Amino acid sequence: MAKVKSEVNEQLCVSCGCCLKVCPKEAIEVKNGMYARVDENLCIGCGKCVVECPASVIEGQHPKKQNRIRFEKWYDYLWIFSIVYFALGFFNIIFAWLGMICFITPLLFAIFKGNKGFCNRYCDRGQLLGLIGGRIGLSRKKDIPKWLASKAFRYGFLIFFFAMFFVMLWNTYLVFAGAKSLTQAITVLWTINVPWMWAYHGNVIAPWVSQFAFGFYSVMLTSTILGLATMILFKPRSWCVYCPMGTMTQAICKVENKIKNR
Ligand code: SF4
Numbered sequence: 001m002a003k004v005k006s007e008v009n010e011q012l013c014v015s016c017g018c019c020l021k022v023c024p025k026e027a028i029e030v031k032n033g034m035y036a037r038v039d040e041n042l043c044i045g046c047g048k049c050v051v052e053c054p055a056s057v058i059e060g061q062h063p064k065k066q067n068r069i070r071f072e073k074w075y076d077y078l079w080i081f082s083i084v085y086f087a088l089g090f091f092n093i094i095f096a097w098l099g100m101i102c103f104i105t106p107l108l109f110a111i112f113k114g115n116k117g118f119c120n121r122y123c124d125r126g127q128l129l130g131l132i133g134g135r136i137g138l139s140r141k142k143d144i145p146k147w148l149a150s151k152a153f154r155y156g157f158l159i160f161f162f163a164m165f166f167v168m169l170w171n172t173y174l175v176f177a178g179a180k181s182l183t184q185a186i187t188v189l190w191t192i193n194v195p196w197m198w199a200y201h202g203n204v205i206a207p208w209v210s211q212f213a214f215g216f217y218s219v220m221l222t223s224t225i226l227g228l229a230t231m232i233l234f235k236p237r238s239w240c241v242y243c244p245m246g247t248m249t250q251a252i253c254k255v256e257n258k259i260k261n262r
């Protein structure tokens with residue numbers, strides 16, 4: 001009997017690119033950062049992509065063996081950046097500014113290249129979740145609930161996330177303007193203030209620069225905690241389904257594509 005070939009529901013695909021990492025035939029392509037598509041001439045119906053897809057939007061048969069994410073290219077090891085980032089920020093908060101790389105690079109890919117190259121290849125956080133949840137096996141590997149992958153939730157979370165980001169920027173401005181003193185704390189999950197004064201090393205740098213660093217480290221830590229929680233509960237890279245940067249860059253790619261095709 002012929003093997004069932006895999007097929008992506010393009011309407012629901014979040015263009016995270018997790019399926020690319022497991023396909024042994026390189027039969028999948030993420031089209032202009034908008035959705036993945038399977039080349040049925042290359043697909044052998046192994047079903048590896050079906051189990052890997054964190055949004056559960058690929059139809060096909062399930063494989064008999066566990067997936068193994070490939071570590072072949074230099075960028076497959078960028079998960080190390082996540083670990084180094086949190087370690088450096090733990091000892092010196094100024095290093096939190098390095099997180100801007102993960103903020104600006106996906107936008108540059110989307111705006112200037114019209115794709116989600118960062119999510120699909122270089123995202124250190126996605127790789128770390130794939131490693132801990134997939135390779136090490138700390139994930140239950142269950143399907144994500146439909147509401148968590150819905151457009152309403154993804155865009156709602158994007159708006160909420162950026163509202164919180166602007167609150168963080170506002171606090172930075174207040175410190176810059178001298179209306180508020182520096183808070184040497186990390187805010188976890190937007191609510192819990194954890195004292196972090198050991199990571200602040202004096203007055204050489206302007207207080208607002210440190211305030212931004214504390215705020216940005218809070219954002220990075222909060223999103224990593226959410227990523228780890230959904231990694232354990234659902235598939236390893238479930239965070240990629242509702243990651244605000246992933247949602248935003250997919251939206252940018254869709255708009256760019258519409259303009260191009262006018
Ligand atoms: S949601 Fe991600 S893993 Fe699933 S088909 Fe789309 S790009 Fe592939």
Ligand code: SF4
Pocket residue numbers: 005006022023024025026027028038042043044045046047048049050060
């Ligand atoms: S079923 Fe196997 S060969 Fe086909 S697209 Fe999925 S991973 Fe690739």
